[in-house]
Amino acid sequence: MNILKQTALNLFENTLAKQGTVLAIRSWFPTTFYEVDLHFPMMDMSGWNRVQHIKIKVASGVYRDYTPAGWDVETRTCTLYIDAVQEGPGSEWVKSLSQGDAVVYVGVGATMHRPAESGKMIAFGDMTTIGHYLALQQLAGDRSISGAISIEEENHRIEFIEYFNWDITPVVQTDQGGFHGIAKWAKEKDFNNATVYLAGHIPTCVHLRKELKRTAANSIRVQGFWS
Numbered sequence: 306m307n308i309l310k311q312t313a314l315n316l317f318e319n320t321l322a323k324q325g326t327v328l329a330i331r332s333w334f335p336t337t338f339y340e341v342d343l344h345f346p347m348m349d350m351s352g353w354n355r356v357q358h359i360k361i362k363v364a365s366g367v368y369r370d371y372t373p374a375g376w377d378v379e380t381r382t383c384t385l386y387i388d389a390v391q392e393g394p395g396s397e398w399v400k401s402l403s404q405g406d407a408v409v410y411v412g413v414g415a416t417m418h419r420p421a422e423s424g425k426m427i428a429f430g431d432m433t434t435i436g437h438y439l440a441l442q443q444l445a446g447d448r449s450i451s452g453a454i455s456i457e458e459e460n461h462r463i464e465f466i467e468y469f470n471w472d473i474t475p476v477v478q479t480d481q482g483g484f485h486g487i488a489k490w491a492k493e494k495d496f497n498n499a500t501v502y503l504a505g506h507i508p509t510c511v512h513l514r515k516e517l518k519r520t521a522a523n524s525i526r527v528q529g530f531w532s
């Protein structure tokens with residue numbers, strides 16, 4: 306990195322960066338999926354009527370977006386659910402974390418997703434969207450969210466069912482974003498009076514949106530994560 310870029314980056318971080326602390330970290334088996342409990346004393350969650358995302362520093366000058374789930378207003382804690390199946394600075398970062406580590410973030414922002422005012426809510430995505438939909442479920446309170454999340458590893462599907470008492474079905478992932486597994490699940494479902502949420506792998510969101518536009522869904526709300 307040249308000196309000018311490094312100076313601009315330092316200025317940006319010094320102005321915007323805030324810190325949190327890792328309280329605990331758990332991995333699923335196989336160890337490509339992580340739950341990270343964090344304390345963020347300074348986090349601005351004033352927009353917490355929509356699912357939020359935070360930009361975290363994962364290496365020098367490198368930031369990745371993750372979704373705070375289970376936000377507790379009193380303790381200012383949350384959990385991040387991070388898929389680390391790919392090779393990248395974000396997955397390397399989460400694998401390196403230990404209890405007590407400091408975590409630097411440079412901002413909190415709102416996503417396109419908040420609970421629908423009425424009707425059914427149906428959510429689709431891959432493992433990167435687990436935290437996102439847990440946050441949506443938290444905001445929806447007693448109203449149930451159904452849908453499907455594509456998961457490649459059989460044991461991860463088992464853990465998903467064991468850990469979450471949820472109306473969301475883990476479906477077998479046979480392609481990069483899980484399009485085929487989700488489309489199969491969606492085929493038999495009734496979308497009448499439903500708001501559909503799509504998130505995760507961007508090309509999969511695009512293909513699913515095209516498919517689901519043929520249904521009776523009220524609206525389809527897309528939040529792409531990665532491609």
Ligand SMILES: Cc1cc2nc3c(=O)[nH]c(=O)nc-3n(C[C@H](O)[C@H](O)[C@H](O)COP(=O)(O)OP(=O)(O)OC[C@H]3O[C@@H](n4cnc5c(N)ncnc54)[C@H](O)[C@@H]3O)c2cc1C
Binds near residue numbers: 371386432437
């Ligand atoms: C609003 C928002 C919220 C997000 N929230 C979460 C979250 O809560 N949890 C979470 O895990 N992710 C979340 N993501 C996605 C995450 O920021 C990206 O997946 C990120 O690119 C991963 O960074 P990386 O450095 O590990 O991989 P990168 O360096 O970005 O990518 C390396 C390679 O891996 C591929 N790749 C990236 N992610 C995956 C994947 N999951 N599976 C397979 N291949 C992949 C890329 O296409 C690329 O070829 C969110 C993204 C957005 C925009």
